[in-house]
Amino acid sequence: MSDSPTDITLYLAEPRGFCAGVRRAIAIVEDALTRFGAPVYVRHEIVHNKHVINELKQKGAVFVEDFTDIPQGSIVIFSAHGVSRQVAAEATDKGFVCIDATCPLVEKVHQQISKYATQNMEIIVIGKPSHPEIIGTLGQLPKDYPSVHVITSAAEAQELTIAPHKDIGFVTQTTLSVDDTKAIVDILHQRFPSIHGLQKKDICYATTNRQQAIKALAAQCECVLVLGSQNSSNSRQLRDVALKNGANQAFLIDDASEIDWPALNGLTRIGISAGASAPEYLVEDLIETFRRRYNKINIQYVMVAKENVNFIIRNGNVPRGRYLSKTNLLW
Numbered sequence: 001m002s003d004s005p006t007d008i009t010l011y012l013a014e015p016r017g018f019c020a021g022v023r024r025a026i027a028i029v030e031d032a033l034t035r036f037g038a039p040v041y042v043r044h045e046i047v048h049n050k051h052v053i054n055e056l057k058q059k060g061a062v063f064v065e066d067f068t069d070i071p072q073g074s075i076v077i078f079s080a081h082g083v084s085r086q087v088a089a090e091a092t093d094k095g096f097v098c099i100d101a102t103c104p105l106v107e108k109v110h111q112q113i114s115k116y117a118t119q120n121m122e123i124i125v126i127g128k129p130s131h132p133e134i135i136g137t138l139g140q141l142p143k144d145y146p147s148v149h150v151i152t153s154a155a156e157a158q159e160l161t162i163a164p165h166k167d168i169g170f171v172t173q174t175t176l177s178v179d180d181t182k183a184i185v186d187i188l189h190q191r192f193p194s195i196h197g198l199q200k201k202d203i204c205y206a207t208t209n210r211q212q213a214i215k216a217l218a219a220q221c222e223c224v225l226v227l228g229s230q231n232s233s234n235s236r237q238l239r240d241v242a243l244k245n246g247a248n249q250a251f252l253i254d255d256a257s258e259i260d261w262p263a264l265n266g267l268t269r270i271g272i273s274a275g276a277s278a279p280e281y282l283v284e285d286l287i288e289t290f291r292r293r294y295n296k297i298n299i300q301y302v303m304v305a306k307e308n309v310n311f312i313i314r315n316g317n318v319p320r321g322r323y324l325s326k327t328n329l330l331w
C-alpha cells in the first residue's frame with residue numbers, strides 16, 4: 001500500500017447488478033428447492049455468476065449441461081438464457097418435471113424469431129453463436145431452417161448476401177453492446193430498407209441502463225472495476241464500454257479478492273459497477289475492502305436511470321415458473 005494515496009473517490013454506477021430476469025431465475029431455483037427438496041437439476045448455469053452458482057449448489061441445486069444420469073421424475077429447471085425446443089422436448093420426453101426460468105425478455109425474442117419462420121423469412125440473428133442464449137434462440141426455428149444468418153460485426157453485416165426478393169427479419173442477443181449493435185442494425189437498414197426488426201432492438205432495458213451508467217462514469221475515472229464472471233456476456237460488455245468511453249483501465253473481477261492493487265497505485269478515481277448477474281453484496285464487500293485499505297473514501301453516485309422492472313410474482317414473493325411437463329403441478 002506504500003504508493004496508495006490516503007484518499008480515494010469511488011464512483012458507483014446506478015443502476016448496476018441484478019436485473020429482473022436474474023432475480024426471477026434465482027428465485028425460481030430457490031423456490032423449487034423449498035417446494036420439492038434437493039436435488040433440483042438446472043440445465044446450464046441458471047445465470048452466469050460464480051458466486052450465485054456456488055450458493056445454489058450449497059442449497060442443493062445440481063448444474064448440468066445435458067440430461068445424462070438424471071433420474072426420471074426429477075425437477076429440471078431451464079436457465080434464464082433459454083433453451084431450444086429440442087432440449088425442452090427431450091426433457092419432457094424423459095419424464096422430468098420441467099420449470100422454465102427463461103427471462104421473459106428472451107422469450108420475446110423467441111416469439112419474434114418463430115414468427116419470422118412461420119412467414120418463411122430470411123432471418124438475421126445478431127449475437128455470439130456459442131452463447132447459450134443464441135443457441136436457444138436458433139433452437140426455436142424448425143430443424144434445418146434454410147435461411148438464417150448469425151452475425152456479430154458490422155463487417156459481417158456488410159458482407160451478407162441475401163436474394164433481393166426475400167423478406168428479411170432480424171433479432172439480437174439481449175446482452176450485446178448497445179453502440180456496436182446499433183452500428184450493425186444501421187447497416188442492415190441501409191442495405192435492406194424493408195427489413196423487419198424491433199424498433200428498439202432486442203437489447204434489454206437492464207443491459208442498456210448498465211452500459212449508459214458505466215459510460216457516464218468512465219470519463220471521470222482512471223480505472224473501472226466491474227463485478228461479474230468472465231462468462232457473463234453483459235459484464236464483459238460493461239468492461240469494454242468503460243474502456244471505449246474514457247477509462248484508462250477496466251477490470252472484470254469476480255470479487256474483491258481479484259483486485260489488482262499494483263494497477264491501482266497512485267489512482268484516486270475508481271469507477272465501480274456490476275453485471276446483471278452479480279449480487280449487490282459483492283459491491284458492498286468491494287467498498288469495505290477499499291475502506292480498510294485507504295484512510296478515507298468518498299462515494300459518488302452516477303445515476304442514469306431508476307429501475308422498477310419486476311417479472312411476474314405470484315403467491316407473495318414466489319415467481320411463477322412455466323411448467324412444461326404434463327405433470328399436474330399447481331403453483
Ligand code: SF4
Nearest residue numbers: 019021022103174204
Ligand atoms: S440481462 Fe436482460 S434479458 Fe438477460 S436476464 Fe436480465 S433482464 Fe433478462
